[in-house]
Amino acid sequence: MRRLLLSCSSLGLLFSSHLHAADLNVVTTVKPLNLIVQELTHGVASSESLLPAGSSPHDYALKPSDAKKIQQADLVIWAGPELEMFLTKMLKDNPRALALTAQEGIDFRYYGEDSHADHADHADHADHADHAGHADHADHADHADHADHADHADHADHADHADHHGHSHDGIDPHLWLGPKQSLQAAKVITAKLIDLDPLHKQQYEANLSRFTSEVNNTIQALEQELQPLSSRGYFVFHDGYGYFEDQFGLNKLGHFTVEPDRRPGAKTLVSIRHSLKEAQAKCVFSEPQFSPAVVNSVINGTEVSVGTLDPMATEIAEEQGGYVQFLRHLGQSFTKCLK
Numbered sequence: 154m155r156r157l158l159l160s161c162s163s164l165g166l167l168f169s170s171h172l173h174a175a176d177l178n179v180v181t182t183v184k185p186l187n188l189i190v191q192e193l194t195h196g197v198a199s200s201e202s203l204l205p206a207g208s209s210p211h212d213y214a215l216k217p218s219d220a221k222k223i224q225q226a227d228l229v230i231w232a233g234p235e236l237e238m239f240l241t242k243m244l245k246d247n248p249r250a251l252a253l254t255a256q257e258g259i260d261f262r263y264y265g266e267d268s269h270a271d272h273a274d275h276a277d278h279a280d281h282a283d284h285a286g287h288a289d290h291a292d293h294a295d296h297a298d299h300a301d302h303a304d305h306a307d308h309a310d311h312a313d314h315a316d317h318h319g320h321s322h323d324g325i326d327p328h329l330w331l332g333p334k335q336s337l338q339a340a341k342v343i344t345a346k347l348i349d350l351d352p353l354h355k356q357q358y359e360a361n362l363s364r365f366t367s368e369v370n371n372t373i374q375a376l377e378q379e380l381q382p383l384s385s386r387g388y389f390v391f392h393d394g395y396g397y398f399e400d401q402f403g404l405n406k407l408g409h410f411t412v413e414p415d416r417r418p419g420a421k422t423l424v425s426i427r428h429s430l431k432e433a434q435a436k437c438v439f440s441e442p443q444f445s446p447a448v449v450n451s452v453i454n455g456t457e458v459s460v461g462t463l464d465p466m467a468t469e470i471a472e473e474q475g476g477y478v479q480f481l482r483h484l485g486q487s488f489t490k491c492l493k
Contacts, residue, residue, distance in 0.1 A: 177351050180226040182237050183210055185330040185467040186253075188477035190230055192365040193344050195474055197354045203229075207468040209443055210237045211413055228350060230343060236327035251346050254325050259338040262326040262396050331465060332397025333373050333481060337366055365477075372478045376402060376485040383492040388437040389426055391449060394465050398484060407435055410448065423452055430456045437491035439463045461491030 177198035181187035187202040194200045203219055204210060210232075223229055223243060233254030234241040244250040253259065329335040344362045348355045380402045393409035407429060410418040429435055430453060437459045440446040443466060453460060464487070467480045 177227050177347070178225065179228045179230065179347075180222050182229075182231040182240065183330075183466065184470075184472065185465070185477075185480060186230060186232065187472060188467060188470065188480055189330060189336055189340055189365075190343060191472060192474065192477060193340060193347060193358060193361050195361050197357050197361070198347070198351065202472065207443055207466060209466070210239075213237075213239055215239055215243075228346065232327040232329065233325070235325050251343065253329060253339050253342065254327055256339075256342045258342055259329065259335055261329065261335070262332075262400065263324060264326055326394075326396055328394045328465065329397060330477075331395055331484075332401055333369050333376075334401060335397055336477065337369055340365055368475070368478050369481070372481050373401070376481065379485055379489055380404065383489065386436040386492045387429075387434050388439060388461075388492060389429070389435055390439045390463065391441050391444065392465070395463065402485075404488065410452075418448060423448070427452050427456075430458050437461050439487070439491065441465065442468055459491050461487055463487050 177194070179190060179194055179198055179200040180203055181190045181200060182203045184202045184204065184206050187200055191200045201222075203222060204213055220243070223240075227249060229244060229247065229250045231237050231240055231244060231250065231252055233252040234245075235254050244252070254261065329339060340362055344358050347358050351358070384403045385405055387405045387407040389408050389410065390406060391410045392413075393411070395406070398404070399406050408422075408426060410422060410426065426438075430438070435458055438449055438453055439461045440449045440463075442462055442464050446460070449460060463484065467476070467483075470476050470480045470483065
């Protein structure tokens, strides 16, 4: 009888553990990262995004309901303080939080070490473009604003945006979900953490990772064939956040409007970009759906440059199985459509 009771008790504990594991609650900060996480938790655990679709982590304000979700989560996955600075205090010493930028095994980009000499070079080029374009005072209608300290304040703030805004553009580039290679590396790190928390489902997590890896690798091959013929065609992006994707597929970014998508670009930057457009160096200028295209439209006015849209936050992509691959394909199609 005692053995029977012990056996029943053991089965009860096992069943209880199984239920607990099946109910593993994962919260991921931004939607594109959650597109990766949901592939790994498929059929095992729940995963949801913290920020609403289309929200920018650069300037997001944490709500009480967000804090409650974090407190109730078994695991919180975030890029790290380089992106979601508003979560640093809450997640810094939280044992249930996984900051991807703090993990080994992921090949991060570092600002200022781009293979495309656009960030540091672009700032220098802006200075020279101001002087080179001084004779062109028709374009310097905007440059008249250059004497306006509002734009100079914008330029001064450029060095101070790490303190004043949502993330820093020094050190690690946290937009790792835009790199298929880095996303696969991150998926391995996340899978290891999921298995650590929920060892009973190790086999299923590993199977999910294997399937996801295969799907992403197939997509990389397809995108390489699609984008390789366009690799010499120059373009500008609104936000300096696509380096991982650009490096992966050898794209020719000439520069960016702003390092912070919620900041108005300074006059020097706009004059430099317009100068490049007039010299027919760029085939396309990309805006983003989260922000007004007014600045982009004003700069391309009078040129024959195409305007495209890149959505780094996967606003229109459904959070379902296959969502991350769909996101990569959509990004590739956006580049192809504008650069052709």
